Amino acid sequence: MKRITELIKEKRVYFDGGTGTVLQTMGLPAGRSPELWNLEHPEEIISLHNAYFDAGCNIVKTNTFGVNRCKFDNYRELIRAGIDCAKKAAMGRDEAYVAFDMGPTGRLLEPLGDLPFEEAVSVFADNVRVAAEAGADLVLIETMNDSYETKAAVLAVKENCDLPVFVTNVYDATGKLMTGADPLSMIAMLEGLGVDAVGMNCSLGPDKMLGIIEQFQKYSSVPVIVNPNAGLPEVRDGRTVYNIDADEFSDYMVSLAKGGASILGGCCGTTPEFIAKTRAKTEKLPYAYPEEKDYTVVSSYTHGVLIGGDPVLIGERINPTGKSKLKAALRSGDLNYILNEAIRQSESGAHVLDVNVGLPEIDETEMMKRCVSSIQGVTDLPLQIDSTKPDTLAAAMRMYNGKPFVNSVNGTQESMNAVLPIVQKYGGVLIALTIDESGIPDNAADRVSIARKIIDRAAEYGIKKKDIVVDPLALTISSNPESAVTTLEAVSMLKKLGVHTSLGISNISFGLPRRELITATFYANALQCGLDCAIMNPFSEVMMNTYYTFRALNCYDKGCADYIRYASAEGNGTIDSKPQPVSEGSLRSSVVKGLKDQAVSFAKDLLNNTPPLDVINLHIVPALNEIGEAFEKKKAYLPQLLMSAEAASAAFEEVKKRIPSDKTDTSKAVVLATVKGDIHDIGKNIVKVLMESYGFTVFDLGRDVPPERVLSCAVENNCKLVGLSALMTTTVPAMAETIELLKKSDPEIRTMVGGAVLNQEYADMIGADFYGADAMDTVRYAQSYYGTGSE
Amino acid sequence: MIFADIKNITAPADAVEINKNELALRLKTDRDFDVTLLDKCRREFDKTVTYKCAYIRTAVDTPHEGICDFGFMSVPSRDLYKNLRGCKEAFVLAVTTGIAVDRMLARLNIVSQAEHFMADALSSAAVESFCDYACDIMTRDVSCVPRYSPGYGDLSISFQKPLLARLNACETLGITLNSAYLMTPVKSITAIMGIKTPEDKK
Numbered sequence: 002m003k004r005i006t007e008l009i010k011e012k013r014v015y016f017d018g019g020t021g022t023v024l025q026t027m028g029l030p031a032g033r034s035p036e037l038w039n040l041e042h043p044e045e046i047i048s049l050h051n052a053y054f055d056a057g058c059n060i061v062k063t064n065t066f067g068v069n070r071c072k073f074d075n076y077r078e079l080i081r082a083g084i085d086c087a088k089k090a091a092m093g094r095d096e097a098y099v100a101f102d103m104g105p106t107g108r109l110l111e112p113l114g115d116l117p118f119e120e121a122v123s124v125f126a127d128n129v130r131v132a133a134e135a136g137a138d139l140v141l142i143e144t145m146n147d148s149y150e151t152k153a154a155v156l157a158v159k160e161n162c163d164l165p166v167f168v169t170n171v172y173d174a175t176g177k178l179m180t181g182a183d184p185l186s187m188i189a190m191l192e193g194l195g196v197d198a199v200g201m202n203c204s205l206g207p208d209k210m211l212g213i214i215e216q217f218q219k220y221s222s223v224p225v226i227v228n229p230n231a232g233l234p235e236v237r238d239g240r241t242v243y244n245i246d247a248d249e250f251s252d253y254m255v256s257l258a259k260g261g262a263s264i265l266g267g268c269c270g271t272t273p274e275f276i277a278k279t280r281a282k283t284e285k286l287p288y289a290y291p292e293e294k295d296y297t298v299v300s301s302y303t304h305g306v307l308i309g310g311d312p313v314l315i316g317e318r319i320n321p322t323g324k325s326k327l328k329a330a331l332r333s334g335d336l337n338y339i340l341n342e343a344i345r346q347s348e349s350g351a352h353v354l355d356v357n358v359g360l361p362e363i364d365e366t367e368m369m370k371r372c373v374s375s376i377q378g379v380t381d382l383p384l385q386i387d388s389t390k391p392d393t394l395a396a397a398m399r400m401y402n403g404k405p406f407v408n409s410v411n412g413t414q415e416s417m418n419a420v421l422p423i424v425q426k427y428g429g430v431l432i433a434l435t436i437d438e439s440g441i442p443d444n445a446a447d448r449v450s451i452a453r454k455i456i457d458r459a460a461e462y463g464i465k466k467k468d469i470v471v472d473p474l475a476l477t478i479s480s481n482p483e484s485a486v487t488t489l490e491a492v493s494m495l496k497k498l499g500v501h502t503s504l505g506i507s508n509i510s511f512g513l514p515r516r517e518l519i520t521a522t523f524y525a526n527a528l529q530c531g532l533d534c535a536i537m538n539p540f541s542e543v544m545m546n547t548y549y550t551f552r553a554l555n556c557y558d559k560g561c562a563d564y565i566r567y568a569s570a571e572g573n574g575t576i577d578s579k580p581q582p583v584s585e586g587s588l589r590s591s592v593v594k595g596l597k598d599q600a601v602s603f604a605k606d607l608l609n610n611t612p613p614l615d616v617i618n619l620h621i622v623p624a625l626n627e628i629g630e631a632f633e634k635k636k637a638y639l640p641q642l643l644m645s646a647e648a649a650s651a652a653f654e655e656v657k658k659r660i661p662s663d664k665t666d667t668s669k670a671v672v673l674a675t676v677k678g679d680i681h682d683i684g685k686n687i688v689k690v691l692m693e694s695y696g697f698t699v700f701d702l703g704r705d706v707p708p709e710r711v712l713s714c715a716v717e718n719n720c721k722l723v724g725l726s727a728l729m730t731t732t733v734p735a736m737a738e739t740i741e742l743l744k745k746s747d748p749e750i751r752t753m754v755g756g757a758v759l760n761q762e763y764a765d766m767i768g769a770d771f772y773g774a775d776a777m778d779t780v781r782y783a784q785s786y787y788g789t790g791s792e
Numbered sequence: 793m794i795f796a797d798i799k800n801i802t803a804p805a806d807a808v809e810i811n812k813n814e815l816a817l818r819l820k821t822d823r824d825f826d827v828t829l830l831d832k833c834r835r836e837f838d839k840t841v842t843y844k845c846a847y848i849r850t851a852v853d854t855p856h857e858g859i860c861d862f863g864f865m866s867v868p869s870r871d872l873y874k875n876l877r878g879c880k881e882a883f884v885l886a887v888t889t890g891i892a893v894d895r896m897l898a899r900l901n902i903v904s905q906a907e908h909f910m911a912d913a914l915s916s917a918a919v920e921s922f923c924d925y926a927c928d929i930m931t932r933d934v935s936c937v938p939r940y941s942p943g944y945g946d947l948s949i950s951f952q953k954p955l956l957a958r959l960n961a962c963e964t965l966g967i968t969l970n971s972a973y974l975m976t977p978v979k980s981i982t983a984i985m986g987i988k989t990p991e992d993k994k
Contacts, residue, residue: 105962105963107957107962107968107969108968108969108970109968109970109976112898113891113894113895113898113976114968114970114976115970115971115976144963146962146963146966147966171963179890179891179965179966180891180966181891181892203963204963204964234797234798234799337902340902341902341903344899344902344903378895378898379895379898379899379902380899381895595827595829595906638819638820638821638822638825639819639820639821639909640819640820640821640825640827640829640830640906640909640910641827643905643906643909644827644829644906646905646906647904647905647906678970678971678972679972679974680970680972680974680976680978681978682901683908683909683912686901686905686908686909687905687909689905690905690906729943729949729972729974731949731972731973732972
């Protein structure tokens, strides 16, 4: 029998319909796992598969949807029995295939959930190995409502067998997965991973899927699967039924087939009758295998960004070159700074964020993984993974949620040999630098030749031309006056060849005064030559001016709507907005009222004629004490206290800029953590912001922190004051465990605890040195510990 | 695979009026507390939230004192038993504000603790308010005892697991549990709400 991937090239193929809902009509009690019947009632499962094959389907899904080692200890047995049932039904039939059916784990992956990505891959891998050995013909990953978990499952299949892999996701009526992905982003990621067919199943009826199929037809180069429900469940005459019958269902399936679906079947509520009628009405319709689509797409877990046409902005701010604050943040592992840069660039209008964390003294791969995961936790922009180390690229691409930009490969054999296999495996849009063993050519034609060489070589790995974006290299005009002209010529030549381009725009002005002026004009020239992507600073007003005006002038901005919004500064203009005029008040009153921007302006003004320490001691600290006392006397509320603390911190940052770094007081420090198992960190964060506003150095370990990590942080930083928080009664034992470990290792360590479930009695019982009823309480204790107190 | 007896309720953001008392409780303020930043948080929350509810109506059996059997799970809990006294049926429900709210909170957690605190309080009050909204719809023709959630009293939080599985909440609502039985999206509620029998009504 030919592989299913061959059959689908010739004709339309049919899946079976619902399993669980049919088994319920056969006596499976509600709430009982259908998969248990593989062992308890194999004859029923075989008869179900037979009924579907008899109805005309080519592929039956094994009754293994919910089976994995997280849910069933005997998962191997259940999988083998499930595949055995399906194979028995397929035996002796033509064009009858057994799809090993794999559903979600039921757990959410990190960073929002607690299932590590590699653990998810391992759970699926265990399933796949058993299924491949048991003789499945293909793997169907189905009913996935999270792009990240889908990726984990696909990797598990690809790494553990050579079976074809089909994927269907659950889209809602808005055309998105539960965790936010649209069809374009899913298609981009899944095709990049080498999936053989993509599509949708469950949740919606065929009528609603009609609204989504268009996007699949437009973007997918692999066959599209449509396995809808029989509409929605409803109660009729006391009986629960689905509201679309087989006749209506099959009529919709005709429209879906005409709309581009190559593989048709059903999900909940559908029965063999639905499949029989669907096949009867669609098998004679003209059929064509999907054409190769020519879209270049990078994606995140929510959306794709199309390259070619409307210019794409790639934020350059997460790259340590020439950025001392970022370097310091990377060395200390302070992700907050990096995440802030990510969010600010996103708010400034970047479409993609470049992430480069290369510093000689840090473990670049580990830091890259941490950054990619954390940045994806706070922004939905696609990322450009930027490293000179292939190992770092591979590790980050593996755990990236989506289809990333990959920066970069160059024309040397060494680079191509190392990077191309990684892109082949994980998928991505690859930046190709026009440099090779001979260096950077001084003319455009030779740079284009290198680009051609890379594109040809990539094709040997199955990487398509559309997935290569060439960077013909912008070199500073301060050392080579012809540099800009050469680069622009190369951009034009590549454009004519149908190759997309990207430039690290800012390099052009290196070494010159008022660099932005040169950079922005060069950017305008490059856009005119057809540049598709620019790695640039989205905080730069002149650069954004160029971007918006170019779009308005070149028909990328309908009715100049974006330009008007930008120019009138109501929308996503640059966030480096000018300081608001300060008319009334003072630094002290601004802090008390929690007005951050005003506090910064007043601090800047004051610093012109006041020593920095006086600004702290005579203005900021008294303001904090005023609001702190008001809070303690219940004359101010917690939100106001927080707003004041933030205003104070912002003013404090201004002051710090005027104090030489060796004079900064880092002696007052505290380690803060929400204990293991607990994900509620709001109380801890309140304490943190307040302590920072009082000038404490805070080592914030986040939430769900194991005791050992708290200890190692305290030891590494020689910090003897540790604050722990827990919200749930179930996680208080973890707090006790942490305190015990800290005390055992260093009796000098003082522990402060807080959280909704704690009280003085409980705190005493678990050996804490201090119980903080609220954040101010904790600040006062820390002050007394360091012998500072309020002035 | 979905069980056909599960029903769903959704609502647009503007249909759910956030209960002022719930909000004040979480903000730790009085009922009329208002600052510009809170309005900003509210606008952002409204743009982000996707309210969803899944519920079933199921029989309750109380074979022994302190045991409540729902068919798909048998729960040892004296508190729940007391709560459901006299009820022969119950609604079992889960509601959520959706994963995008978690992402919003994660972002605000980096950007501003003041905004994060207020948005968190708003989200908590909102999920409670939406739960009330959904309960109002499902109890149109019946009257119910107050709803009761795993983790309260002696009702173990571990019962989140069978409850969410029965509601197919992972697939229909996107609710998952971590190893400590805490839910993601974090602003989610599970509950059992006993339906008073006609005699009780009198």
